[in-house]
Amino acid sequence: MIENTPLVRKLGAFVALLDPELSVLASLHKRRRTFVAGRDLVHQGQSDQAAYILASGWACSYKLLEDGQRQIVDFQIPGDFLGLRSVLLHVSDHSIEPVTDIEVTEVLAADLLKAFAQTPRLATAVLWAASRDEAMVVEHLVGVGRRDAAERMAHFLLELGGRLAWVGLGNTDGYACPLTQYHLADALGLSAVHVNRVLRQLREAGMVTFRDGFVAFDDYDQLIKFAQFDPSYMDQKGPFLP
Amino acid sequence: MIENTPLVRKLGAFVALLDPELSVLASLHKRRRTFVAGRDLVHQGQSDQAAYILASGWACSYKLLEDGQRQIVDFQIPGDFLGLRSVLLHVSDHSIEPVTDIEVTEVLAADLLKAFAQTPRLATAVLWAASRDEAMVVEHLVGVGRRDAAERMAHFLLELGGRLAWVGLGNTDGYACPLTQYHLADALGLSAVHVNRVLRQLREAGMVTFRDGFVAFDDYDQLIKFAQFDPSYMDQKGPFLP
DNA sequence: CGCCTAGTTGAGGTAAGTCAATTCACGTGG
């Protein structure tokens, strides 16, 4: 029997994977590695031979500007790829930092390409997963471009909650969240000081409380309305390829 | 001999496509259709059976917020897919508006999935192209999140120039650009008024002039330095799969 | 104990937004 990893669960939502595909997928996992929080595992500009699949912990991918500012593009949670784009484009256009200590399994570029060639349905599934990730980035862009700080924060916390619920790490009450206010600031394009103020504002409005590493939705419905949160772009309606 | 469309050129940069793959690709093109400027061809929320390949003209993909604001996510130029993600996710999370009158060829979802199954290298090539598009969106996010208005504008005009040069529609002197200041505003997360001011500022600084549908780089090197433009994320180093 | 990191709060500055008025090019119909 093939193991039921977060990745298999995720791809299985897109494509009903058959045994041969599952075993190809399983054969991708090479070395298991761990990284400590705060020390980058991938540097912007680096040429990569390997991607990783996140087994436990949180990471974030970000880009640095020359003047030292940074923009966090996305957070990764268990089951997500780390550096898939870097492998495909043969150079990393971003850095990846573990937010917590993390465990990953390494995937070699050559193995991945070979797997795509052998099992086209797997390639399609990965293309699907990549499309969903891109939809996340797009929604992130919309938030940073057109929402004010409070809406942006509210939307972000809801989206993260949705993603975590998806892998069983949260629900409409809330979730454990190891991010600092600095992480939030760099993700949302705000200053850390303003993040603090906005969090207070949302807390005092009785919508959501982020404190001591835990996000608590105090009034989920009101928060959704306030954030103009439309979960349709996150929905997953089951496998499309039988 | 298989025709040399913009799409073939684009994918060929990633994967050295063989004749069988080229003919599968050619067989994807169904009806040729035209759309007039300003009238959406895809609406947010719509369920799509078909994607399009842009043959001529410019389009943009955007998302609308409930309060009527919009964020343009990306512009599409000849050779780009329109609505590929919508097809893969079976629902459109964004709208697409032709900026000019456009010509497209329709690609049916079923045909596309069949093509992927038959020719895995084609699926890999499309995954590659999608990754490059995602890298663009990521860079866009960084700009909106962490660059001030002038840098953002400068960076945007340079990136667009790079993409157009890529398909032979521009060079380091400049390019024809049908966008209005409203398009720029919605893409960059600014107000149209501020776009106007920023353009004046860049023009008076002698770096770039956008006027009468034409972007002229007055001082390309200075502009690159000002925008902290790093073209590496756009680079294409030739086919990886022989 | 003392240092470091994360969080909190206030005061004041600034980039960008809003509102409003004007110009100009263009198309369209009387």
Next chain:
DNA sequence: CCACGTGAATTGACTTACCTCAACTAGGCG
């Protein structure tokens, strides 16, 4: 042919959301 309407660009005056600087608290750990 000209009056008119419309969309795009332009500019000024004023407002505001968010930033910066700075001070302070609280917990964790050598």
